[in-house]
Amino acid sequence: MELLVGTCSIVACIVCLEAVHRLEYEKVHGEGTFPCTLMAEALQKLFDECCRDETWKPNEDCYVEDVLNKIQEMRPVLLVTAGVPARALPLGSWQDHGLAGRSPEFVAALLNSHGPCIGVLCMCPWYHHFDAGRDDTLVYRGCGRCERDMDLAEELYGDQVVSHVIVCFAYRFCGDDDDLTNQQMHVLVRDNHWAADNGPQRWVDVEELTTLYTLSVESLID
Numbered sequence: 001m002e003l004l005v006g007t008c009s010i011v012a013c014i015v016c017l018e019a020v021h022r023l024e025y026e027k028v029h030g031e032g033t034f035p036c037t038l039m040a041e042a043l044q045k046l047f048d049e050c051c052r053d054e055t056w057k058p059n060e061d062c063y064v065e066d067v068l069n070k071i072q073e074m075r076p077v078l079l080v081t082a083g084v085p086a087r088a089l090p091l092g093s094w095q096d097h098g099l100a101g102r103s104p105e106f107v108a109a110l111l112n113s114h115g116p117c118i119g120v121l122c123m124c125p126w127y128h129h130f131d132a133g134r135d136d137t138l139v140y141r142g143c144g145r146c147e148r149d150m151d152l153a154e155e156l157y158g159d160q161v162v163s164h165v166i167v168c169f170a171y172r173f174c175g176d177d178d179d180l181t182n183q184q185m186h187v188l189v190r191d192n193h194w195a196a197d198n199g200p201q202r203w204v205d206v207e208e209l210t211t212l213y214t215l216s217v218e219s220l221i222d
Contacts, residue, residue, distance in 0.1 A: 007047065007056060007062065008062075008164055008165040008166070008192055009056075009061075009062040009063065009064050009066075009067045009165045010043065010046055010047055010050060010056065010062060010067055011043065011192040012064075012118050012165040012166055012167050012192060013046075013064065013067045013068055013071060013118060013165075014039065014042050014043055014046060014071075014077070014078060015039075015167050015190065015192060016116050016117065016118045016167045016213075016215060017071065017078055017089065017091055017215060017217070018037050018039065018078060018089065019116040019167065019169065020116060020215045020217050021034070021078075021089045021217050021219070021220060022034040023115075023116070024217060024219040024220075025219055025220050027219075028219065034220075035080040035081055035220075036080065036081045037078055037079065037080050037081065037089065038078070038079045038080070038081060038086065039078070041079070042077050042078040042079070045074070045077060046067070046070065046071065046074065046077055049070060049074055050062065050066075050067065050070060053070075055067065055070055061162075061163055064096075064118055064120065064165055064211075064213055065096065068091065068094045068213065068215075071091050072090075072091050075088060075090045075091070076088030076089070076090060080220065087220065089217070089220065090217070090218070091215060091216075091217060092215075092216045092217050092218055093215075093216045094213055094214065094215050094216065095213065095214050095216075096211055096212075096213050097110060097211065097212045097213070097214065098210070098211055099206075099209055099210055099211060099212060100210070104173070104185035104206050107171070107185065107187065107206050107209070107212065108171055108173075108185065110212055110214060111168060111169070111170070111171055111187075114214035114215070114216075115168065115169055115170075115214075116167050116168060116169035117167070117168045117169075117212045117213060117214050117215075118165060118166075118167060118168070118212065118213040118215070119165070119166050119167070119168040119187070119189060119204075119209050119211070119212050119213075120163060120164070120165055120166075120209065120210050120211040120212075121142070121163075121164055121166065121204060121208045121209050121210060122142055122143060122162070122163060122164070122208065122210070123162050123163070123164035124142060124143045127140055127164070127202075130202045130203065130204075131200045131201070131202060132188065132200075132201045132202055132203050133200065133201060136203070138203065139184075139186050139203045139204065139205055140202055140203065140204045140205065140208060141205045141207075141208065142205070142207075142208045166189040166190065166191050166192070166202075166204075167189060167190045167192075168187050168188070168189050168209070168212065169188060169189070169190060170187070170188040171185060171186060171187045171188065171206070172185070172186050172188075172203075173185050173186075174186060184205065185205075185206040186203045186204065186205060186206065187203070187204050187205075187206050187209060188201055188202070188203055188204075189201065189202050189203075189204050
């Protein structure tokens with residue numbers, strides 16, 4: 001399924017749900033033991049249901065909160081292939097964390113304790129040129145941090161400046177000072193421009209993230 005406008009929320013929510021289940025399962029059973037999931041079927045099922053009740057509308061944003069609520073309503077959505085019948089990977093609960101005024105250490109703590117997380121940022125036309133797989137030193141820093149810069153970006157680029165949803169799963173602090181408050185924090189995100197692909201990974205300055213969503217799940221039991 002090619003990513004349509006607003007469907008980044010749908011893809012990121014399902015991908016993050018699988019990632020959190022995978023992490024919890026492999027804490028107990030070891031790395032590489034998590035069973036395969038029916039990801040394509042889950043994406044299509046969730047997309048169809050979001051279209052049906054207009055959680056998603058063509059050319060409009062689709063809000064993370066609405067998608068997460070829909071996943072909880074639809075349970076089961078995401079299934080693993082092991083076992084007959086296939087077992088569900090439900091979403092237990094979720095929490096949104098506004099990042100305005102929050103420190104990088106707060107974001108790091110969230111990723112350490114609840115990651116991977118769903119993240120929201122403002123995407124500018126040059127966002128797609130950042131790819132950690134090609135150049136690990138490039139960091140996306142958005143259209144500008146002040147209101148004047150954002151207004152100018154929207155005036156220049158119009159609807160090319162949009163909200164975008166990704167999965168945040170790692171971070172780094174960069175700088176010569178041992179004090180973290182004097183270092184830059186970069187968050188590694190997995191993107192999803194093509195749902196069938198293991199999308200590109202990008203380093204993003206932590207200040208570009210406006211919201212993180214943490215997911216809570218019950219570990220899959222053999």
